[in-house]
Amino acid sequence: MVEHTEIMNAIIVPEWAFNAEFLDEKHETAKIQFENYYADKNESLPQNMWQTPVKFVYDYCSYDYTIGSFSEKLDNYSEDFISYDEALEKFQAYQEDMIKLNELIAEAENKRKNLNSN
Numbered sequence: 645m646v647e648h649t650e651i652m653n654a655i656i657v658p659e660w661a662f663n664a665e666f667l668d669e670k671h672e673t674a675k676i677q678f679e680n681y682y683a684d685k686n687e688s689l690p691q692n693m694w695q696t697p698v699k700f701v702y703d704y705c706s707y708d709y710t711i712g713s714f715s716e717k718l719d720n721y722s723e724d725f726i727s728y729d730e731a732l733e734k735f736q737a738y739q740e741d742m743i744k745l746n747e748l749i750a751e752a753e754n755k756r757k758n759l760n761s762n
Contacts, residue, residue, distance in 0.1 A: 646719070650706045652726075652734060658696050663723050664703045702731035 655664065660681035666674035678693040690696050704726045707718040726734075 645711045646708050647711050648706070648708050650704070650734075652705075652731060653703045654700065654731075655703055656698050656700055658694065659699050660693070660696060661699075661701075661725075663725055664705070665723055701725040702728065704731070704734065 653664075657664070657666070658678070660678045661674075662677045662681070666677050668674070674693065679689065682689050702725065703723065705721075705723040707721040709718055
């Protein structure tokens with residue numbers, strides 16, 4: 645059985661960050677993103693990559709995970725910064741799904757109560 649996971653965070657990141665993968669333990673991805681950002685702008689590198697301007701972003705990550713597999717492998721992994729409109733659309737779709745789920749739970753509870761009262 646496969647579990648699909650979606651995560652959305654609102655975070656503050658350095659202006660050069662392309663996605664939240666820059667938070668890897670050894671900062672290897674951060675160094676690449678930092679250097680590429682300033683190379684693409686034809687600007688010299690600031691002395692300290694962690695003392696640069698910041699930006700507010702929505703980070704959206706999704707992946708599939710095989711339940712019971714003790715593997716760290718995540719299938720269909722994707723992580724990107726998304727726009728406010730995309731984040732709002734995803735949140736509203738999630739909210740609609742939660743309303744439907746809560747309605748189904750309420751129906752099931754009512755049926756259970758009716759069965760128990762008879």
